[in-house]
Structures are given as C-alpha cells and as structure tokens.
Amino acid sequence: MDSRNTSTGGPYYHTPVMTKKVLDALSLRGGSVFVDGTFGGGGHSSAILDLFDCIIIATDRDVNSVPIAKKLNEKYQDRINFYNASYTQIPSLLDSLSIKKVDGLLLDLGVSSMQIDDPKRGFSFQNEGPLDMRMGKNAISAFDVVNKMKEEHLSEIIRDFGEEKHSRIIASRINDYRQKNTINTTTQLSDIINDAVGNFYKKQKGAHIHPATRTFQAIRVFVNNEFEELYALLMGICDYIKLGGRIAIITFHSLEDRIVKNIFDHLTGYSSSKSRYEPKIEDQTNPPFIYPDKKFYKPDGDEITQNPRSRSAKLRYIQRTEHLFRENLDIYSMTKYKRILKELK
C-alpha cells in the first residue's frame, strides 16, 4: 500500500508506525497532557487525539510541520500546541506554559516520508538532489561535511555514526574526488561510495544494503546532531514526567536503538554496562524509571507489508517511578565532535 493512503493528507504525508502499540505503551487517559517531540506529519498525535480527550504539546524542527499542525489544530479544536523547534526545547517550553508535569513523551526518531521523498532535502541517495540533509535550521549541511571536513574526521564520522567498516576508503575516495570537483549532489556522492566499496558490499553474505546507506546515515546524524539532541532531551525531561508517566521511543537503526537502550537501562537501573553513550545513575536500587513490560517491540508482518519503511522500527518504553533523577553528565561527552564541528564553521 502506498504510504500516502493512511497519511494526514495534503502535500505532506507520513504513515505513523506501530500506532496501536505506541498508544498502549503510553498508557494514556483522558485529561492528560502529552508531548510529541517529533510531530512530523502528525500521524501519532492524530491517533492519540482521536482516542483520548487530552492536550498535546508538540515540536518538530521541520518548518513543513507547521501547516500540518495548524490544520490538525483546527480539526482537534486547539488541543495541539505545536512549536517549530528542536525537542531539546521541550523542558523550557513546558516551563513557559507553566506545565510542571506531563503524562508521557513520544519520540519517533529519524526522518519522515515527507523529508526522505523530497529530493530537494537531499536525504536520499535514490533521488538526485542537493547535499543538504538539514531537518531544521542547522548550522551546517551535508555539503559542508562532504566538501570541507578533513579526510580523517570524515572517516571518523562515517565510522562512528554509520558503523561503516570501510569508512577510511570512502573518506579517501571522497577526498580524491573533491580535489578536482565539488561534490554537489546526492547521486554524485552515492556514485563515489559505490565505486569505492560497491564490490565489498556485493561480496557480503546475508541481507544486502546499498553501499551508500551507512555513509548517508552517518552524515545525516552528524548534520542534525541527532545523538546529542536525544541525550540532552532525555536528561532534561525526566523530572517533567508524572509518577506512572511513560517515555516511548521508536528508533530506526541499530546504533540509535543501542543508545536508547543504554540510556533506558541506566534510567531503570537495569544494567551497569559502560557505554560512552550512557548516563550514570548513582543509586541503582532506587531508579527513576522502570521497564513496565517486555523490552522492545517491532512491527508485525502485516504492517511491514503495508508500510515497508516500518521494517527497521523498534519501540522501547519506560515508566516514571517516585524516585529522584540524578545523573552524571560527564559520562556522555561529545566534546570530540564539537571540536570537529567547530572547524566547519
């Protein structure tokens, strides 16, 4: 089925994933205040408002969500308070609205269909477009990363944020190419990557992915500072979640899911593994959250058939306890990437 069929309509469309499970995970009731940090096409928010008499505070960095939120707000009689902002702003938005606690938070990470299918946004190697990949008003674009970043840093980014084994070869080929020509488009970049490592990918056993998949992921994550934003929100939002309130997060690739899992494990006192992506909870016996349920969910076969883009989705959720939230920020240092980012400006 075409994803447009179940969309919120208009020129913008996006099929929300695992909607029923998301609603169960959030355990919403009427009268609650709920936060949708990644509003996108408003699919999850609409599903919530259809079923519950609640208010939604929503954010999205993408300006294209503004008209969708406006339209839905008319439909749902002003029950959506939408802000065209990063979700890291949610704690201060709640302060400005004098909302002390909310019943739940949903993050549906990654890019929307509206973003990936619009060649002008430059997210996809399957459509020719400018190297952009900015979800909002970011300081740098994919063009800056690909054309201006030092080769060694490019290799690091592709390795760390794309988990690409061949990052050095790819960075070296990009560097060779850009000595002679500027790399302007998604297809130019995809062809360079394919020439560099296409053969390695062909020889790989198991499921095949396009050779440019991991590099495009890495550049997008870096351009949008995705992991640091996620961490910053999760550290800032805990004390705004009511006792019994839930945080539900949908991820779309293994690295993103690992970060969420590590942060959730620590918030629930579930494990003491030493990942660099995790905060440290000092009192593991009184964690600020619990896992109410089995640890993660995936879309079923029918959903994947109807919406193939849902296939890599994973949903995890946690529930607030009465215990205080205390964490050690030093554990999660992005200083290294700040330095690299600075060089680009």
Ligand SMILES: C[S@@+](CC[C@H](N)C(=O)[O-])C[C@H]1O[C@@H](n2cnc3c(N)ncnc32)[C@H](O)[C@@H]1O
């Ligand atoms: C997968 S889509 C969400 C789709 C939405 N749940 C729906 O049903 O239509 C992800 C959205 O998150 C937004 N986004 C990603 N990072 C963000 C951030 N740090 N702050 C705010 N929005 C963000 C993107 O712009 C995109 O619109």
